[in-house]
Amino acid sequence: MASPLPVPSPKDAEVKLHTGGCHCKRVRYEFEHPDIYAMAVVSCNCSFCEDRGSLNVYTLEDKFRFTKGSADDLTTYSFGEGRIMHRFCPTCGTTFGAAVPRGGIVVINTRTIDGIDLQRLQLYKADGRSKM
Numbered sequence: 701m702a703s704p705l706p707v708p709s710p711k712d713a714e715v716k717l718h719t720g721g722c723h724c725k726r727v728r729y730e731f732e733h734p735d736i737y738a739m740a741v742v743s744c745n746c747s748f749c750e751d752r753g754s755l756n757v758y759t760l761e762d763k764f765r766f767t768k769g770s771a772d773d774l775t776t777y778s779f780g781e782g783r784i785m786h787r788f789c790p791t792c793g794t795t796f797g798a799a800v801p802r803g804g805i806v807v808i809n810t811r812t813i814d815g816i817d818l819q820r821l822q823l824y825k826a827d828g829r830s831k832m
């Protein structure tokens with residue numbers, strides 16, 4: 701079966717619990733996911749990703765939960781066909797990533813993960829621009 705996620709997880713990567721949240725700590729989350737440094741992190745060149753500079757990993761809704769606050773505490777933004785609900789903290793402006801309700805996918809901006817070392821990420825350059 702094909703993976704429902706844009707970037708399939710490496711089969712033998714160790715699954716860890718990652719935690720993160722926004723700058724003002726209004727909203728916190730955790731999710732189970734393979735080692736972030738062992739997989740491709742998506743750097744997309746679409747008009748929106750270019751503006752906000754998020755570096756994304758993808759997980760399924762059932763692997764992700766809010767540990768402080770909830771989706772209702774976040775502002776959302778959508779454009780184009782409106783399939784993707786981009787999420788922001790309305791207080792500090794942190795870009796969390798997004799929810800893709802049809803498909804049950806949660807997009808996580810790796811910049812919001814606790815203790816992330818951006819220099820160690822393996823960036824995969826996605827050409828979102830030509831798909832819009």
Ligand SMILES: [Zn+2]
Nearest residue numbers: 722724789792
């Ligand atoms: Zn915040």
